[in-house]
Amino acid sequence: MLKNYFKIAIAVLKRRKFFTFISLFGISFTLTIMMVLAAFIENVIGNDYPDRKRDRSLYITSMEERGKNAMSSGSPSFYFLNKYAATLKTPAKISICSNGGNSTNTYVNNKKIAINYKYTDANYWDILEYDFVEGKAFDAQQVKNGEHVAVISEGLKKEYFGDIPSVVGKYIEADNVQYRISGVVKNVPITTYMLYSDIYIPYTVSKIDYLNKDYQGGYIAILLAASKADLQKISNEYDDVMKRVPMENKDFDHMNCRAESYMRSFLNTGNEDSSGLTEALTAIGVFTLIVMLLPTINLININVTRIMERSSEIGVRKAFGASSKTLVYQFIVENLILTLLGGLIGIILSYIIIQIINSADLIPYFVIKMNLMVLLIALLICFVFGLFSGVYPAWRMSKLNVVTALKEQ
């Protein structure tokens, strides 16, 4: 029986090319958008290189100071973090680094290239698990001495030196300073913006940054807990410390600077009262709903009119022995085949688009993948989709009286 439904469905789809095209287009297009979006989100959020200990880390990335007539927000300063965060007792390790977004120019064969640089301490290399292609990180002693050493990304190595096997010990110039390369790491996608950089150098090299006594100043801190259970303890200790921090000046009466999970700090909106996470999730949810709702309604609509168009067929089938139930099955199967076909096309289309995005290198070092989960969810959505848009029209149709169905032409 199922085989026959299948045969009928294919025959109908083949004969009604326009309808089939519209439906398939609607479904596959929607799904493609969803899948590419999901792959993006999945990658941005789910990519845990190089912070593989993300689930037992807290991040201090933003600070907000408020007063009656003043309000200032930005990243905390090295001074602030060094004084209040680095002194915490509960974290297993603490690292302070500049928050990225610093860039400078360098010259290769008289060609200007823009590079991002990041100041870090030695702990940075312990907390984060960068993959070293060659060499190693700079150590605490080198940081203390303010040595001009650097870790660079694979991408920069290629751009600056070309295809040569080893660059450790060679010098790279940035901002008119020569740095000796101590290691090369795998690229971090720019979407992991807190940790992304082309070149990493000891914070002590920057004379201005770390001596500045303002509370705000372009740095972040990463607090690593010995275990997940310790996260709450760290959070409590930090909050206690924060309560006792004096205001920076009398314009402000209130300060907000949280130690948060990666996700929260990643999505931080700067609004002290709501976490960015809920807002982001709600936005994604609403968007998904709208994106999926439109084609569903459209498909139901097309299906209802089409079923009325097919009333003669329904009448004939009933006259020759199809029960209402059988007809409902037939129409649902037809719809499922249509949507699953649309799903298949959507998956292929997404795959192609993702390949194009990756190969076009639109976003530096960002490679998105379709993962199995996204694929399964997409198929599930298709299935639910097919069921929903099929059930109502099928039910309407099964209620049709044979004689009336046959009369309508």
Next chain:
Amino acid sequence: MIRLQNIEKVYRTDTVETLALNSISLDIAKGEFLSIMGPSGCGKSTLLNIIGLLDIPTKGEIKIDEQKTDSLSDKQLANFRNKKLGFIFQSYHLINDLKVLDNVELPLLYRESSAKERKDLASEALGKVGLSNRVKHFPTQLSGGQKQRVAIARAIVGRPEIILADEPTGNLDSTMGNEVMDILLNLNKSDGTTIVMVTHDENMAKKTHRLVRLFDGSQVQ
């Protein structure tokens, strides 16, 4: 074979009530070829639909093969129609999305049968109506007479005991009409199929065993 007792059918719309059938009682014997005639709107199609269990009478009772039909469920009705009845309509009602062969196979889809059986039976039925060379066509590629012959093949493929035909020749010219009529007569003679046919054509009616005339919902002969 078929027994109608005091059948009454009333159509109610918002404003008017139409008495389409008024106390019809009719016995149709096994193997009989019966024709129904009467002016337009007198209730012929309504009567045929009620005999074919496609419509329910407002009052009265239909027995087919001594079996009461008013208490059958949707599924039982479907099964009953599938096994016992075959329909031929004035406007053919072929499914344009399906090829001729698939159209003819249709009644067999709703009973136990293998794909090969279906194909064989459908080919045989198409052979009987002289359309063996059109199996792969779509209905839209056929003439009116050919379409009606496909419809007949569909009606007989499941070997029903009763065939109900509502003006099977109504849309055909006289040559084609005669061809279709000959097929029906032959079916009645050789297989003993009971046939009830609505027609406007006295000549066609004359060829059948018995004629029932309706006027304004009542039986006049």
